[in-house]
Amino acid sequence: MNVRVLDLFAGAGGFGLGFRQAGFEIVGAVEAWKYPAETYRKNFPGTELWERDIQKIDAVEVEKKVGRPDIIIGGPPCEAYTVANARREKEPIDRLYKDPRGRLTLHFIRFVGDLQPEAFVMENVLGIIEGDLKEALRYEFGRVGYEVKFNVLEASVYGVPSKRTRVFISPIRIRPKGEKRKTVWDAIGDLPDPRDAHDIPNHAYKPMPRRVEKVVHRLRWGQAPVYFKGAKRVHQNYIRLHPFRTAPTVMGASRFVHPFSDRLLTVRENARLMSFPDSHVFYGPVEQQYNQVGEAVPPKLAFKIAEVVKGKVGEL
Missing domain, CATH: 3.90.120.10 (DNA Methylase, subunit A, domain 2)
Known part of the structure; x- marks a missing residue:
């Protein structure tokens, strides 16, 4: 039986591609922006794609169309949290609750709460766990029934030819096996x-x-x-x-x-x-x-994460 994945904030499909390469079935995806959605649709022709604002999508609608997913993955927009944004909110906690882009993270959590998957993996920049944000996210995921771990991974350790340090929030401890760095x-x-x-x-x-x-x-x-x-x-x-x-x-x-x-x-x-x-x-x-x-999750890193998740499915 295939393990079914819902891909939120799907972008051009890097996260989903890694999971598909690991043998998961990407049954549904949500991507609001026109051009990434076009890229996703053409690279995942068998996946049901909602090209709409996630704030206007009810999880019940998704479940009726593709069933309940076993896994939810996604990378909400990072602009509210990234150090590259000189105009981000001064107080870290305001980046989650006041910045409209930061609040999109709460919609990922809403989907997790409504659909109750066996596991999920949410990707973002390290700024999302700065200051009080880490405990706020722990609380928000706990409120919908999950105890989370904050897995900080650097892509080049896993065979990606570029550096990229990101946090992957999940009920699973994710520690993939590294491989030789590529130039x-x-x-x-x-x-x-x-x-x-x-x-x-x-x-x-x-x-x-x-x-x-x-x-x-x-x-x-x-x-x-x-x-x-x-x-x-x-x-x-x-x-x-x-x-x-x-x-x-x-x-x-x-x-x-x-x-x-x-x-x-x-x-x-x-x-x-x-x-x-x-x-x-x-x-x-x-x-x-x-x-x-x-803006993508490197597929090679996504594959490594998916392999860890695959080993945990059924154990949670």
């Missing part, structure tokens, strides 16, 4: 120059902004010409990647410069850094495709 060149070294003839999806050449074009030839590995201020630190953009190291965190707004060519990485190269297979195609305008990649 940028491990991930993209076999791809052709996008200006040459090829048939690789999402591998179109992307012109760079004039301000970057003027200085890109002077950039050494690890250097960047553009900086922006977040809530706690300054972030780099247009970093020239070091080919023999793991890439920095891929974000929706981030763009990388190729290690050896004076050009930006393509969407496909970014997707490779996030462990997406070339068979997973992204749709919509190019900038939206970059965003979809950068």
